Amino acid sequence: AECLIQPSPAESFSLVICEAWALGTPTLANALSEVLTGQTFRSQGGLTFSDQSEFCRNLKVLLSGDIRQACDLDSAASYVHTMFNPEVVIERIDRVLQRVVATSTA
Numbered sequence: 001a002e003c004l005i006q007p008s009p010a011e012s013f014s015l016v017i018c019e020a021w022a023l024g025t026p027t028l029a030n031a032l033s034e035v036l037t038g039q040t041f042r043s044q045g046g047l048t049f050s051d052q053s054e055f056c057r058n059l060k061v062l063l064s065g066d067i068r069q070a071c072d073l074d075s076a077a078s079y080v081h082t083m084f085n086p087e088v089v090i091e092r093i094d095r096v097l098q099r100v101v102a103t104s105t106a
Contacts, residue, residue, distance in 0.1 A: 001025050002025075002062070003020075003025060003026045003027060003028055003046070003062040003063065004016065004017065004025055004028070004046075005027070005029075005059075006028070006029040006030060006033075006036060008030060009030045009033055010033065011033045011036055012035050013039075014036060017029065017036065017039065017045075018039075018080045018084055020045070021045040021073070021076035021077055021079065021080045022080045022081065023077075024073045024074075024076075024077060025073075026045060026046045026047075026062050026067050026070070026071045026073060027040065027045055027046030027047075028046055028047055028048070028058055028062055029046060029047075029048050029049075030049065030050075031048035031050040031054075036048070043075065043076040043079035043080070044071055044072040044075040044076055044079070045071055045073060045075070045076025045077075045079065046062070046070075046076070047061065047070055047071070058070075
């Protein structure tokens with residue numbers, strides 16, 4: 001794929017966006033989703049849009065063939081592998097569960 005478009009303003013976490021970044025594919029996400037906007041910014045894996053004109057402008061950038069000006073796809077792949085590898089996810093879940101148990105027994 002040249003890029004992946006996630007048009008939903010109601011999207012929270014997007015597994016398909018993470019899969020795209022892991023494969024070196026840039027993304028274009030709806031900026032009305034704060035979660036996707038934050039992930040896109042932190043990963044440097046794509047651009048966002050808030051209206052039709054910004055969508056068209058940013059899509060042209062991603063399809064221009066020189067996306068290095070807008071994205072760092074190596075950084076995006078690293079972001080996915082660092083933040084969402086199974087060990088990290090299990091560790092985060094474990095910390096949350098430990099807090100819940102500590103709070104419920106207090």
